[in-house]
Amino acid sequence: MTPAPFLQYWWRRSLSLLGDLRLAILLLLIIALASIAGTVIEQGQPLSFYQTNYPENPxxxxxxxxxVLLAIGLDHVYRTAWYLTLLVLFGASLVACTVTRQVPALKSAQRWQYYCEPRQFGKLALSTTVPHGSLRTLAAALSQNGYRVWYTDNQLYARKGIAGRIGPIVVHASMILILLGGILGSLTGFMAQELVPSGSTFHIQHLIQAGPLAHLPENWSVKVNRFWIDYTPAGDIDQFYSDLSVLDATGTEVKRGTIHVNQPLKYAGVTLYQADWSIAAVRFRLNQSPxxxxxxxxxxxxxxxxxxxxWIPTKPDLSAGISLxxxxxxxxxxxxGADGEFLTSLRQGMSTQINNVTLTLTELVGSTGLQIKSDPGIPLFYAGFAFLMAGVIMSYVSHSQVWGLFTEETLYVGGRTNRAQLAFEQELVAIAAALQTQAPPQTAER
Structure with a gap:
């Protein structure tokens, strides 16, 4: 066997194997089980967490x-090589199925020929005869019902619902887009957390998880202009906010926004979420100090x-102090005090005398807790789900075909459809009945 036919043979064999429905179902089942494991088992936790919650005995x-859990990567399922390999194989199976089955089915639906013999109508799921029927009247009735019609003096072909044949291809393409989005996000996405005091500027550094091809932004930073909390009358937290500015490499503000829970700030494919808060520092004066x-x-x-x-010292030699x-x-x-006894409470902007020192509380400085995510695969996810919905709707469209033949003063009419058989029969019967009432008693118009 020469190299070219040999390669063609193995290429066809590979497409046939990948396009096998049983393989696609098996891959989908394994992916589903792995995804369930990734949902049930906590992802991205420290080693101590897994040692505590998944002991060796029992x-x-x-x-x-x-x-075992760490050895097979169940602590980061969606970024493991074997999970990404499953996604690639399933995507290849979808492509092979589309190429070997769906595309040929669409081409077959687009190919047609006129029926030339009455016996051909006997092979159709639904057929009838109309003595002295009019081919032109049949064409007009089919056009009114949404069919695209081709006809000659004595032959007719009509079809509608070609979108029903395109639908499965769109569904497969949408699933491939979703898989590509997952693979791209796993390889290039990252998640970080930052705890930043109000008034500070930071670069993204503290990664929680990141794909092997992830790239942290280096040409811009974020400044926390202000962090504050709104409280309810009962003293509980109502909402916490961060006023953020995105700064370019020169320190120029390029975007600004106030974030809170469920209202993030997005820039250059990176999303900053309000996730937590803390108290970073206390500002105060001792006597007349700065x-x-x-x-x-x-x-x-x-x-x-x-x-x-x-702990705040009240003597220059640090021999005495108080706890706040x-x-x-x-x-x-x-x-x-030093021995743990409660001395007093102090509000912001007020002063008190302690250890012969006047302590003035100036401000409590808050820190905003930010969760920062980048997932370049999200646009592919959105596009994939949009195509999936469109493809599912298209797949429900019936692909119907009708043939007509006028010979020996008789009009033969027949057709078939891939779904909604009853509705198609009712439609064709109604058209045939209309042709019967409009047919002239002796001669037929060609």
């Missing part, structure tokens, strides 16, 4: 321990609420 289901600033750290309360604290505790950004702090 292992989940007798075998699923943290070692405004000083000390960071505040979140305290371990064992799940009994969120508290932040810091805050629970929110409403401007009130609690002050404790």
């Amino acid at each position: 292992a989940l289901f007798g075998f699923l321990s943290w070692r 405004v000083l600033q000390l960071p505040m750290a979140q305290l371990n309360t064992e799940g009994k609420g969120r508290l932040w604290g810091t 505790i805050a629970r929110d950004l409403q401007g009130t702090v609690l002050i404790y």
